[in-house]
Amino acid sequence: MITCRKEINALKAYVPGKPIDDAKKEYGLEEVIKLASNENPIGCSPKAIEAAKKSLETASVYPDGNCTLLRQCLANKLNVTEDSLVFGAGSDEVISLIATTFVGQGDEAITCTPTFSQYASAVRQIGGKMIEVPLVNHTYDLDGLLDKITDKTKALFISNPNNPTGTIITAKQQLDFISKVPKDVLIVFDEAYNEYIDDDIYPDTIPLLHNYDNIMILRTFSKIYGLASFRIGYGIAKPELIELINRVRGPFNVTTSAQAAALASIEDNHFKKTTVALNAQVKAFTYKKCEELGLDYIPSYGNFLMIDFKKPSLPFFEQLLKKGFIVRPGFYFGMDTYQRVTIGTMEQMERFFRIVSDLI
Numbered sequence: 001m002i003t004c005r006k007e008i009n010a011l012k013a014y015v016p017g018k019p020i021d022d023a024k025k026e027y028g029l030e031e032v033i034k035l036a037s038n039e040n041p042i043g044c045s046p047k048a049i050e051a052a053k054k055s056l057e058t059a060s061v062y063p064d065g066n067c068t069l070l071r072q073c074l075a076n077k078l079n080v081t082e083d084s085l086v087f088g089a090g091s092d093e094v095i096s097l098i099a100t101t102f103v104g105q106g107d108e109a110i111t112c113t114p115t116f117s118q119y120a121s122a123v124r125q126i127g128g129k130m131i132e133v134p135l136v137n138h139t140y141d142l143d144g145l146l147d148k149i150t151d152k153t154k155a156l157f158i159s160n161p162n163n164p165t166g167t168i169i170t171a172k173q174q175l176d177f178i179s180k181v182p183k184d185v186l187i188v189f190d191e192a193y194n195e196y197i198d199d200d201i202y203p204d205t206i207p208l209l210h211n212y213d214n215i216m217i218l219r220t221f222s223k224i225y226g227l228a229s230f231r232i233g234y235g236i237a238k239p240e241l242i243e244l245i246n247r248v249r250g251p252f253n254v255t256t257s258a259q260a261a262a263l264a265s266i267e268d269n270h271f272k273k274t275t276v277a278l279n280a281q282v283k284a285f286t287y288k289k290c291e292e293l294g295l296d297y298i299p300s301y302g303n304f305l306m307i308d309f310k311k312p313s314l315p316f317f318e319q320l321l322k323k324g325f326i327v328r329p330g331f332y333f334g335m336d337t338y339q340r341v342t343i344g345t346m347e348q349m350e351r352f353f354r355i356v357s358d359l360i
C-alpha cells in the first residue's frame with residue numbers, strides 16, 4: 001500500500017467556496033451570486049481580457065519564466081529593483097515557496113488565528129510546525145507573536161488586512177514590531193487587499209525593505225485586479241531572499257496569459273479606481289444595512305465583511321445558498337455565528353439583504 005509522509009496525514013484539503021454552477025444544479029436555481037471568495041464583483045479590466053486573448057496566439061510556447069515585461073513594469077511602479085520580485089501562481093504559490101525555502105522540518109513559524117489558512121498549510125506540508133496565537137479584538141496580536149518566538153522560529157506570517165476579520169495593524173505598530181523581531185526571523189506581510197485601503201495609518205511596507213533584510217511582502221492580482229482564475233501573485237523582498245526562493249520555484253510557474261493579463265491590468269488605472277470607489281460605497285451601504293437589521297459586524301479594511309448573524313453558521317449558510325447566495329461560513333474560522341461576506345455590487349447587496357431580512 002502506498003503511504004504518504006506523516007505530515008500529510010495530519011492535513012485536510014482546503015475546502016473552497018462552492019462553485020456557482022454546482023450551487024445552481026444542486027438547488028435548481030437560475031442565478032447564484034457568489035460572495036464567498038473576496039473576488040472582484042465587476043470582473044477585471046477589459047484590457048486584461050484583450051491581452052489574455054492575444055496571448056493565446058503563443059499557447060504552444062512555454063511562458064517566459066522570468067515574467068520579464070511584468071517584472072519591469074511592476075519594479076518601476078513599486079520603485080523596487082527587478083530582482084526584488086518573485087512571481088507565483090497566485091500568492092498561494094509564493095506562500096508555499098517561502099515555507100519550502102525558509103522553514104525546515106521541525107522548524108517553527110508563527111501566525112495568528114483565524115487567518116488565511118494557507119500559511120499553516122504550507123508550513124505543515126513541509127514538516128514545519130505552525131504556532132497559532134489567537135487574535136485579540138479580531139486583530140493580530142503582535143505581542144503574542146513576539147512571545148512565541150524561539151530559536152526554532154524561522155518565519156512569521158501576518159495577513160494585513162487580516163482575512164477573514166478585515167482588521168489591520170498600523171504603520172506604527174508594524175515598525176515597533178519589526179524592531180523587536182530577531183534579524184534571522186523572516187516576517188511575511190501579506191497585503192493581498194492593500195489597494196482597497198485609503199488610510200494613512202495603514203503601513204507603506206515597501207520602503208522598509210531598504211532598512212530591514214528580513215521582510216517579505218505579498219501581493220496578488222486576484223483581488224482588486226479581478227484576475228483570480230489566472231493565478232498570479234508576487235512577493236517583494238531583498239534580492240538575496242528572492243534568489244533563494246528562485247532555487248525552488250518551478251521554471252514556468254506563471255502562464256503567459258496570466259502575465260499578459262496582469263501587465264494590462266496594472267496599466268488600467270481607471271478600472272482599479274472604479275473598483276476601490278465601488279467597494280467603499282457598497283461597504284458603507286452594507287454597514288448601514290447590518291445596523292438596521294441589528295447585526296453586529298467587524299469593520300473591515302478589505303472587500304469582505306464578517307457579519308454576526310447569531311445563528312450556527314452552517315445551517316444559515318445553507319439557507320442563504322437555497323436563496324442563491326454563496327457566502328463563507330464562520331465555522332471555518334472558528335467564528336461559528338458569523339458569515340464572511342464579500343462586498344458585491346450595490347444590486348447584489350440589496351438583494352442579499354432582502355433575503356437576509358426574510359431569514360432572520
Ligand SMILES: Cc1ncc(COP(=O)(O)O)c(C=O)c1O
Pocket residue numbers: 037038089090091092093116159162163190192219220221222228231232233
Ligand atoms: C490574505 C490572503 N492572502 C493570499 C490569498 C491568495 O491569493 P491568490 O489568489 O493570489 O493565491 C488570499 C486569497 O483569498 C488571501 O485572502
